[in-house]
Amino acid sequence: MLLFYAVVLTIAACVGAAVFGAMSYGLTRGAQSGRKMAVVASVIFPFACVGFAAVWFVVYAIINSAVFDRDPGLGDSWSTPLPNGYALSMIDTTDQGTVYNPKTQSGDGSIASRNDAVFGVRQLQVSKGLIFGARDTGYFDRIGQDSKVVDTYFELDTNKQTHSEFKTLLELKQQAANEGVQLKLREFASVFGDYRTTWFDYVAGAVLLSVPITGFALLIFFIRRVRRQITPLTLPA
Numbered sequence: 001m002l003l004f005y006a007v008v009l010t011i012a013a014c015v016g017a018a019v020f021g022a023m024s025y026g027l028t029r030g031a032q033s034g035r036k037m038a039v040v041a042s043v044i045f046p047f048a049c050v051g052f053a054a055v056w057f058v059v060y061a062i063i064n065s066a067v068f069d070r071d072p073g074l075g076d077s078w079s080t081p082l083p084n085g086y087a088l089s090m091i092d093t094t095d096q097g098t099v100y101n102p103k104t105q106s107g108d109g110s111i112a113s114r115n116d117a118v119f120g121v122r123q124l125q126v127s128k129g130l131i132f133g134a135r136d137t138g139y140f141d142r143i144g145q146d147s148k149v150v151d152t153y154f155e156l157d158t159n160k161q162t163h164s165e166f167k168t169l170l171e172l173k174q175q176a177a178n179e180g181v182q183l184k185l186r187e188f189a190s191v192f193g194d195y196r197t198t199w200f201d202y203v204a205g206a207v208l209l210s211v212p213i214t215g216f217a218l219l220i221f222f223i224r225r226v227r228r229q230i231t232p233l234t235l236p237a
Helices: 002-027 035-066 169-178 188-196 199-227
Strands: 077-081 087-091 097-100 118-127 130-135 152-157 162-166
Touching: 002 035, 002 199, 035 199, 077 188, 087 188, 097 188, 118 188, 130 169, 152 169, 162 169
Parallel strands: none
Antiparallel strands: 077 087, 087 097, 097 118, 118 130, 130 152, 152 162
8 A cells, every 4th residue: 555655656746846847947937047946946846745745654653653552544454542441443344343452462463352352343332431332253254345244242341341242233222221321333434433533633634734835835936036037028129
């Protein structure tokens, strides 16, 4: 995925450099000074934007992982914490995922089968310390099929770090009602999205856009200054 974006952005930068360079060359024709610098800056600008985006993405990914315990948004693995201390994870596909307790896992990135971890979850509801869901026990054989198969339901108690399984949705609804919760299961990816984005993502996006926009504005300002030095043609009397 990263290689794909690198190729696409490099091609876009080459096209942008050719367009901006040609426009700058034409707009500054006849300028007494600064023309060469304006053309060079116009050619370099698209590549500088791509370079900045690459560096900023690395910084964003490191901060998002180290501080917010979230994935960078690219790749085949996605993870996000829940307010109750548990976390959600998806690998290769978004039609199902895993609910687990990071505190009881090894920390090497893999998720081991434990009583406080549930795999193959297709539908989910988070209610404070309780997590309700519908899962596919045979999810592994259906990876990549965008399946909606559900054969088991569960309640996960994050305080006790255990989970109970139910054979039918009605049984789960009754259990949720006993806990004072109205059951409203949603698709795993939808619930994941509720917790994945933080204020830092918006700040990172604003920085990613504002720096190139500011650079483009400065480039336009510089080209306009160079154009003011163009000597107007005088027609013979």
